[in-house]
Amino acid sequence: MLMVRNGYIAKTLVFFCFGTAILSLITKWYVDSSAQSKTAMNRPHETSSRVKTSEARTTGIARISPQNRTVDNLFDLFSIQTVPQKSIKSNPASGPIKVTVDLSDRRVYVYRGNTTIASYPTGIGKKGWETPTGSFQVNQKVVNPSWRHPITDKVFPPGPDSPLGLRWIGFWSDGRNYIGFHGTPNYDVVGTAVSHGCLRMRNVDVLMLYKQVTMGTPVEVRQ
Template sequence: MVRNDSLARIVMLLCFGTAILSLTLHWRISASTPKTVKDSSTISTNEPLDFFARQIRYFVSVGKDITKESLPNDLSLKTQAASPQQSEAKRLDASVEKKVVVDLGDRRAYVYRQNTVIASYPIGVGKKGWETPIGTFEVLHMQHYPAWRHPITGKVFAAGPNSPLGERWIGFWSDGHNEIGFHGTPDSDLVGSPVSHGCLRMRNSDVRLLYEQIGLGIPVQVRK
């Protein structure tokens, strides 16, 4: 009988100790839980397993909100960069809007915006044996103060306002070795004459204006 009483007391002490340990552990977890978490969860001291389940569900739901709903617009995964097709379409739109028409008979270059002439400049053209090519091209190369290499002698002329190419270069034709285009000249008196090696000579003041009015990819139509 004494043994049974002692065993019963031991069991009671173990149960009591386990209960105290459980309450202490639960109190520490509750004290260390952020206030926002405690406010958003209904904590029951009689349901510790349900408490932990609620916390797991809460953090999972917060994670979903952050990844799906609360991202600012500038962190969106959608790219704003234009695709190659869009860039090509924009380039074609610009090409349709503006073009340069060279009339070798008039010895003038006309800048068009759609169907309206917005500027016209006198030009020097290619001499006999070095005729300016006829056809439809596009601007390939633009440069401030270009240097020049003579196509026959190979002599290189330094860049500057006194260079044979003047102050600007606008190339629209190339065979991979030589180029033809609009350029300035220090000899403005020769503008309007067939004196070049195929290029279109312009007064420096005019070629500066043309340089600002057009850009790469703009069509250049050369006709007789």
């Protein structure tokens, strides 16, 4: 009877040891499987992080850490590339001012370099008192000029009714007579052949021309 019990106990111990070994193997397999699963889950995230980092370096966007969502690299933060703005290049006229008088169409043209920046109508010399043609330079600039009649020598004082208007811009003289641009209170004569050789302009126009030219500005008068 004792031998039977001892045999039973021995079988029970063997079964218990075998069961314990199997349970250990199952537990180890489960732990290993869980670890591999976690590793597999982390790998795509790391790849994505590398891709995002590479893209950040390429585009200049600041890199963000996937762990705490903070900026990894301050240099990247402050080197964000923006879309370059297309600068609108204006092409303002450049170069010296010059004035051309075209007697045929009775206009004064102001050029800066090769660009026309202004054009004004003008009266020109009448028959027998033709405006001289050629190349000249501005040699006089007078505000509110007086005028002496070339035939009667009568002097007209400056003022709103002065035949020379509000400004005088001279470019020719023979020592006694003078020819230049000047204003006029009578706008009806602008654009006609009416003067004693001068170029009569509206007061508003001669004020502008006075600002545009300086002493020495070239003046070309042509037919």
